Amino acid sequence: MLLADTNLPTEELQALDAAHHIHPFTDTGELNQKGARVISSADGIYLWDSDGNKILDAMAGLWCVNVGYGRKSIADAVARQMERLPYYNTFFQTTHPPVIALSNTVAELAPEGMNRVFFGVSGSDANDTNLRMARHYWASLGKPEKTVIIGRNNSYHGSTVGAVSLGGMTAMRAQGGVPVPDIEHIDQPYWYGEGGDTDPNEFGLERARQLETAIERIGADRVAAFIAEPIQGAGGVIIPPDSYWPEIQRICDEHDILLIADEVICGFGRTGEWFGSTYYGIKPDIMTIAKGLSSGYLPIGGSIVGDRVANVLEEKGGEFIHGYTYSGHPASCAAALENLRILKEEKIVENVKETLAPYLREKWLELGNHPLVGEARIVGMFGALELSPEKSSRARFKADEGTVGYMCREFCFANGLVMRAVRDSMIISPPLVMTKAEIDTFIGLAVKALDLTHAKLKVEGMMVPA
Numbered sequence: 001m002l003l004a005d006t007n008l009p010t011e012e013l014q015a016l017d018a019a020h021h022i023h024p025f026t027d028t029g030e031l032n033q034k035g036a037r038v039i040s041s042a043d044g045i046y047l048w049d050s051d052g053n054k055i056l057d058a059m060a061g062l063w064c065v066n067v068g069y070g071r072k073s074i075a076d077a078v079a080r081q082m083e084r085l086p087y088y089n090t091f092f093q094t095t096h097p098p099v100i101a102l103s104n105t106v107a108e109l110a111p112e113g114m115n116r117v118f119f120g121v122s123g124s125d126a127n128d129t130n131l132r133m134a135r136h137y138w139a140s141l142g143k144p145e146k147t148v149i150i151g152r153n154n155s156y157h158g159s160t161v162g163a164v165s166l167g168g169m170t171a172m173r174a175q176g177g178v179p180v181p182d183i184e185h186i187d188q189p190y191w192y193g194e195g196g197d198t199d200p201n202e203f204g205l206e207r208a209r210q211l212e213t214a215i216e217r218i219g220a221d222r223v224a225a226f227i228a229e230p231i232q233g234a235g236g237v238i239i240p241p242d243s244y245w246p247e248i249q250r251i252c253d254e255h256d257i258l259l260i261a262d263e264v265i266c267g268f269g270r271t272g273e274w275f276g277s278t279y280y281g282i283k284p285d286i287m288t289i290a291k292g293l294s295s296g297y298l299p300i301g302g303s304i305v306g307d308r309v310a311n312v313l314e315e316k317g318g319e320f321i322h323g324y325t326y327s328g329h330p331a332s333c334a335a336a337l338e339n340l341r342i343l344k345e346e347k348i349v350e351n352v353k354e355t356l357a358p359y360l361r362e363k364w365l366e367l368g369n370h371p372l373v374g375e376a377r378i379v380g381m382f383g384a385l386e387l388s389p390e391k392s393s394r395a396r397f398k399a400d401e402g403t404v405g406y407m408c409r410e411f412c413f414a415n416g417l418v419m420r421a422v423r424d425s426m427i428i429s430p431p432l433v434m435t436k437a438e439i440d441t442f443i444g445l446a447v448k449a450l451d452l453t454h455a456k457l458k459v460e461g462m463m464v465p466a
């Protein structure tokens with residue numbers, strides 16, 4: 001048996017990986033020809049691969065390592081908890097100190113009126129919980145026909161059957177026999193890609209009002225909830241026009257529909273506020289949390305449940321026949337608690353809002369002047385660059401969608417930077433603990449990757465609009 005810290009040469013590790021490990025979101029045939037990059041260690045905002053290359057991680061893993069890598073105090077808190085009580089369940093009228101402490105801490109941080117937490121192990125299972133909880137809420141109120149949940153095209157809510165059904169990723173929805181019944185979708189508030197000549201705020205209103213049209217078509221007596229990410233992440237860091245969220249809130253209120261905010265990325269400081277809902281001034285009934293809750297140090301997710309829903313479930317719901325073996329896992333709770341202590345005591349969220357985000361914003365928006373960039377947009381530490389062969393028209397490339405984004409991503413990776421490509425846009429969600437000097441280094445690496453991509457596109461005659 002190999003040890004977890006095995007130090008074999010890269011090619012051997014790659015061969016063993018290819019032989020026995022199936023990767024998520026991966027074309028296995030393609031990867032196994034090429035070999036996966038082996039990430040061996042990390043500290044702060046940097047990763048090291050098995051060949052000793054240093055890589056600046058502008059994605060914070062998968063949008064999650066908010067406090068940065070190498071936090072010994074989290075490892076210590078987990079080790080202490082593992083020794084005292086590595087596991088116990090919370091199903092049969094039992095509880096334990098870490099889950100008590102974490103639910104209280106999360107309730108303190110959550111917006112007013114959101115005081116209870118249901119735990120799971122990921123964002124996906126939390127959204128499955130939300131799907132069942134929203135329907136069970138209405139059933140408990142004697143309205144079992146209010147079952148329809150409205151989501152959005154190109155939204156991401158995770159990869160379980162329920163989460164894929166709520167989400168709007170076409171390619172995901174085409175595999176595996178989803179969706180769950182009674183889920184509908186409206187269009188996303190993606191002005192750059194779909195707004196044409198419409199004024200952005202006008203477009204935001206139009207897209208929000210699709211929710212009202214859908215509710216009127218389906219009947220408000222049939223609709224349980226609307227679910228959306230405050231800012232879409234995996235869909236391409238899509239920042240809605242300012243007009244969008246207030247209108248969504250109005251529509252949910254007027255038609256008596258629950259609002260579920262999927263805060264898996266936006267939560268815990270990404271926007272410079274503790275939650276994306278606070279950033280946009282909305283009042284959700286349920287918020288999905290995961291990722292930044294533990295900065296990815298251990299798996300944990302859940303639902304923060306507002307008083308409106310929690311009180312009905314308590315008074316009329318009876319048994320909520322739902323849960324996970326690892327709901328409120330003690331070691332994961334210990335990791336999350338120490339992560340939240342770091343976020344609070346180091347004033348990381350305030351520092352993002354007051355110092356880091358304004359600095360990053362200035363540099364990031366300057367990239368909008370690069371000849372390959374059609375738009376640069378950013379909120380907090382959460383941004384996108386739309387690559388385009390023709391800035392003025394926001395044109396797409398003639399090459400297949402995703403070709404140019406992938407090319408740029410490869411140039412990033414080869415030059416010590418992780419940015420992610422979504423279609424032909426480059427997206428970032430770095431740790432919330434960068435220094436200004438690290439932001440400068442990051443921007444330098446991003447410019448280099450853009451320059452290399454631009455040069456290659458010109459040589460290959462690919463700076464051509466579709």
Ligand SMILES: *Cc1c(COP(=O)(O)O)cnc(C)c1O
Pocket residue numbers: 063121122123124125156157158159229233234262263264265290291301
């Ligand atoms: C990542 C993500 C999820 C899914 O979380 P997992 O922990 O991967 O299951 C759900 N919603 C959003 C907005 C996400 O970004």
